[in-house]
Amino acid sequence: MDLFEAFKKRHSYRKDFTDEKVSRYMLEKIVEAGILAPSGKNEQTTQFVVVDDEEKVKEIASISGGRKAFHTASAYIVCLIDREPEPILKDMNFQVEDCAAAVENMLLAVTSFGLASVWIDGWLRVEGRNEKVCEILGIPKNKIARVILPIGYPAEKPEGPEKLGINERASFNTYDLS
Template sequence: MDLFEAIQKRHSYRGDYTDRQVSRDDLVKIVKAGLLAPSGKNCQTTRFVIVDDPDIIEKIKGMHPGNKAFQQAKAYILCVIDKAPEAIYEGFSFEVEDCAAAVENMLLSITALGYASVWIDGWLRVENRAEKIGQLLGVPEDKVVRIILPVGVAAEEKSQPEKLPLEKRASFNSWNL
């Protein structure tokens, strides 16, 4: 699948997954795509935990009973960043942005490889869920699970929701929106 096709097909998948497993080779390809994402001052701060152990998957999926994709995932990829990131440029840190860039690369790779996923972030921030998952996986206390991607093969074909046209979201040379 070419890049622009993957961009057009990528969507947040919250439906059922098939029973087909996600190969470890594909999980490595997906995370390597995340590693290739840009990062502020090339600090490469984002770390990843790849979960494909069925026993650990069972423990994690029990934490989010309302999301089909989360419940039926055959693997999870977790993005981990520092809780108190170090400023690297003019008093700013870029760990959240670095994580986001890595996640987008991985989401496109997931799509290109024939899998589906959904970016889970907000859910992790309530009821100490990020900390609970971090403890389960041995994430050090100075780090936080910022994003979790459930990965599987979609059981149903879905498409990206309609996006606003270019002229409603972009203009050349000045703000004309």
């Protein structure tokens, strides 16, 4: 799939997945796409836990509160950052940004394989879900699960929302957008 075609086709898929399992090869390539993302000062801080064990997938799905993508996903990729990141430039760190770049690369890889996913972030930050996911996966206390991607073959044709055109979102040399 052409890169710009992947940009156009990628969207958040929150519906059911089929029963077909995502191959370990595809999961490895998706994570490799995340690893290849840029990171602040090349610190490469984002870590990944790939979950394709059926029992662990079911255990994570059980805390999802009925979300379709969670209950029918073949696998998850959990993106980890430090709970208390050290500054790497003055008083700043870039772990959230690094994670976001990795996630977008992975979502494009997901799309290129004909798979679908949805970026789950806020859901992890409420009702103790982060701690539950970390406990299920044996993630150490100094890390947090920042993003989780449920991944599978879409049961319905994925169609994303219409995007505004370049003239509505960008201008050259000065701000000229109303």
